[in-house]
Amino acid sequence: MLKLLFRYQTMNGMFRRTFACVFAAAPRFPNFSRYYGESRVKSQSAQRESIMNVVERIRQSHDSLTTTEQEAADFILGHLTDALISNSAELSQLSGVSQPTLSRLFRKLGYKNAREFRRDVRRYHQPGAPEVASPDSTSGNFAHDLLERDTTSLSRTYNRISDGQIATLAARILDARTVAILGLRNNYPMALHLREQLIQSRSNVMMLPQPGQSLSEEIVDLGGRDLAILFGVRRRTPIFATIAAELHRQGVPIIMVGDSTLRRTAQSCDATFLEADVSVHILTSFTAAFSLVALLADAVATRAQLAGHGEVGRVAGLGEIEETEKLRGFEGIEGLGDGLPAESIEQAGETGDAAAAEGRIERINRGFAQLDELERGALRR
Template identity: 35%
Template sequence: MRTPQVAMTPHIGQRISAQYGDLSAQEQRVAAFILDHFDDLAVYSAADLARLTGVSKSTVSRLFKRLGFESFQAVKRHARQLRSQGMPLVTDPEAVGANGERFKRHLEREQENLRRALASIEPQTFEAIVQGLDSARRVVLVGFRNGYPLAVHCRQQLIQARDDVSLAPQPNQSLAEDLVGLGEGDLVVLFGFRRRPRLFDALVDELVSMPCRLLLIADATAAGYAERVDWWLECPIDGVSAFDSYASAMSLISLLANGLLHQRLARGRARINAVSELYQGLDELAP
């Protein structure tokens, strides 16, 4: 059974594009300003828009109603909703602060994300995941969009301690070839952060129907999948401003990789030594 998709209503930029030719010259002036300042729309007032575009407040109000918004407050709620869905919008121009204040706020947010991520993990669940990474016949890492570099990094860490760790999909390739034949004893680690591709639901459907085990690493927007997978690890990714931060996910990958290495310490050390010797033999790394 698929997790229902949330219906996506057209965002304000799409609404403007669809109606631009039917707007008055003054409305077009406001609309153009909105498109040029889309990322910080939420910080303006209706009076600001009127003043900056040289039109009346009634023109601004009329435009928003033509675009399907009851008021400018509805527009600001719309902008905040877009940000919660992952669109990189600046909703507070003072959020990052200035000089040393920006570093302080960034550090506090990163610490809070990491604290929440680790607090949500039951120790027995973590141990079961590490055991699964150790005993799996093969481990397949799957990631899309911002989850792809996380999957790449996770593979690079895990493969230091064990073999048969693969990445899917390969660049410009489809998934089916990498997933067909997954069976009992295999483990898939799926990264599913917000703004997931449309095929994500179908992918989860297919994976849960297979005899392999499934670990989902994602933010809170993937909570609807939690009961369907074997394990779910939540990583908060909220940043202090427009862009998400994946520091908690990267830290979790480090925790999992270290857990795996200590689970199979003798074999892991032997593999690390063998890899290091091959580095030298191939002269791959600079001193």
């Protein structure tokens, strides 16, 4: 034990003497102190960068970036989910900026490589959470700024699809035995709108979920002759992936409409994926997603018309049944429908049937009063 203690003290002394000699000789080497000082500054800078998240780094360095690097940085701030799940090649394609420019941007932001950049994005952002607006992204003209963001979003969305793909999807929608459309939470309006458009061109289009029914009861009878269209833009409930997997297990062909976070789910279910680029400022704009709904509906209607299905606009011939039923419920309208024109009423008065004419005139006036009341009620709604 004493030997070990003596050896430790001897080695400790040797190390201290060695370091003392090095620092004593430092003035003879003019670059030593500068290098040592720069190393400490770099170390402190690295510690500060590790504390800042990706958004803070971009905002702090934004003015010092080149024009193309600023474009890439602005895209990342508005599409953190894309930056998180995409590799360098995919991010380059989405942002329209070359991979070397992205690499330079990552280094300027203090990251060694793209993997370290994505790791920092993952610490800050979760898929489906609100995106971040880019610095100075507004000009004060709200209409112009929104139009510019949505135009960019639409352009990116339509650059990913082809006429042949849409024609194929239209044929599948038109030829399917049953079309089941699913939209949960904020996806429900898009799903409902597509359903209302498709029933103009074909029958057996159902919305999921139905009130009072479980999803299991609704999808249990679907098979290979049917088609499911699932909407999964932005935040989705965990049940969405479960439903998609079950439909795939049952052999149901699937079309998915969603943002970039839905890619992996679509691939796992062999679904045809239509990716909508959602634009973000403070809130998310679903313009591109609704545009895909209009595109699908229009393609189906066009194909149905060319094929001579004879069903396009079939609902229009029925008119507004609800309004007709309301009108039939009024006593005055029944009086108007007795088949006697005004001339007959006057003739009845001339022939002495004044009481009958008076009764008809009273019913007519009452009917007009109820019509006015109906119109005022419609305006209030």
